Amino acid sequence: MNDNIRELEAGIESDFTEQLSYGAYLDLPRLLSAQHPRSVPLLHDEMLFIIQHQVAELWLKLLLHELHSARDLLATDDLSPALKRLARVKHVLKQLVEQWDVLATLTPSEYAEIRPFLATSSGFQSWQYRSVEFLLGNKNADMLRVFDHDGEVRDGLAQLLAEPTLYDEFVRYLSRRGYAVPAAVLDRDVTQAYREVPELVTLFAQVYAAPAEHWGVYEACEEFVDIEDLFQQWRFRHLQVVLRTIGHKSGTGGSSGVDFLRRALDLTFFPELYSVRSTVT
Numbered sequence: 333m334n335d336n337i338r339e340l341e342a343g344i345e346s347d348f349t350e351q352l353s354y355g356a357y358l359d360l361p362r363l364l365s366a367q368h369p370r371s372v373p374l375l376h377d378e379m380l381f382i383i384q385h386q387v388a389e390l391w392l393k394l395l396l397h398e399l400h401s402a403r404d405l406l407a408t409d410d411l412s413p414a415l416k417r418l419a420r421v422k423h424v425l426k427q428l429v430e431q432w433d434v435l436a437t438l439t440p441s442e443y444a445e446i447r448p449f450l451a452t453s454s455g456f457q458s459w460q461y462r463s464v465e466f467l468l469g470n471k472n473a474d475m476l477r478v479f480d481h482d483g484e485v486r487d488g489l490a491q492l493l494a495e496p497t498l499y500d501e502f503v504r505y506l507s508r509r510g511y512a513v514p515a516a517v518l519d520r521d522v523t524q525a526y527r528e529v530p531e532l533v534t535l536f537a538q539v540y541a542a543p544a545e546h547w548g549v550y551e552a553c554e555e556f557v558d559i560e561d562l563f564q565q566w567r568f569r570h571l572q573v574v575l576r577t578i579g580h581k582s583g584t585g586g587s588s589g590v591d592f593l594r595r596a597l598d599l600t601f602f603p604e605l606y607s608v609r610s611t612v613t
């Protein structure tokens with residue numbers, strides 16, 4: 333008879349006085365005691381606001397782990413494992429995009445109550461987010477200023493600014509594989525924002541004209557486009573959530589708000605991979 337209960341099996345571990353438990357392995361006491369609402373009296377919705385950001389920061393941590401690895405694998409000519417990393421990056425980005433729906437349940441009135449307690453803090457000061465942008469190619473030395481108060485973080489970002497991006501390593505890989513990458517791209521100042529190079533559009537046009545002959549490279553190009561697509565979706569959803577919660581108010585970080593965020597939608601990580609689309613016949 334089905335009594336709608338699952339009996340425990342004899343082998344189920346239950347004494348963790350000496351053995352490793354789930355909570356100990358994951359350091360849950362620390363993770364779950366890191367939510368510190370600042371509102372007085374306590375506002376119900378501040379927990380949502382804190383956890384939404386903390387979850388995003390955890391996913392950003394994994395993104396950085398995978399992106400660093402993908403870039404380093406390209407530098408050693410290991411294309412297939414690099415593609416495996418990028419496939420995971422895409423799934424994480426999808427989680428970050430989907431996650432906006434939870435925060436979108438916050439009404440303008442609810443957020444207006446929390447907002448004074450945020451003071452000058454803002455997502456603009458997320459160093460993990462800025463690191464992801466740098467690794468993907470959106471280099472901007474001006475972004476370092478807001479991290480001056482934290483030497484370790486600032487130095488880490490300055491270091492990343494001086495390193496090649498994922499795409500820099502991809503074009504270097506292409507060059508080693510015999511593709512005609514101009515020297516100016518290989519020798520570019522990697523601290524600067526990446527600017528479109530017409531010769532690379534020509535190179536990718538050859539790849540897209542004969543995918544079967546360039547399969548690995550073709551696959552990598554499409555992974556990059558998927559990643560940029562998802563990243564733009566994240567930026568757009570952020571914009572929409574900002575619009576529905578604070579409208580056209582200026583940001584706690586000191587920017588104009590939605591107008592400033594909207595301008596990020598014009599940025600591109602892999603310009604040639606979009607330009608090549610106009611050449612495909």
Ligand code: HEM
Pocket residue numbers: 384385388389435438443453454455456457458461570573574577578582583584585586587588589590592593596
């Ligand atoms: C009610 C929710 C939110 C509002 C109203 C909001 C608002 C804003 C505003 C106005 C800015 C521009 C900078 C400033 O002046 O403050 C900004 C930047 C930013 N926010 Fe949010 N945000 C929200 C949620 C989030 C969440 C959940 C994240 C996830 C980590 C996030 C991450 C960022 C990042 C990374 C930037 C910098 C973007 C860039 O450089 O283009 N925000 N946000």
Ligand SMILES: N[C@@H](CC(=O)c1ccccc1NC=O)C(=O)O
Pocket residue numbers: 385447450453454455456578582583584585
């Ligand atoms: N910039 C936001 C504040 C904000 O959203 C925020 C504040 C502290 C920690 C994370 C935040 N999220 C994104 O910017 C605002 O202007 O309301």
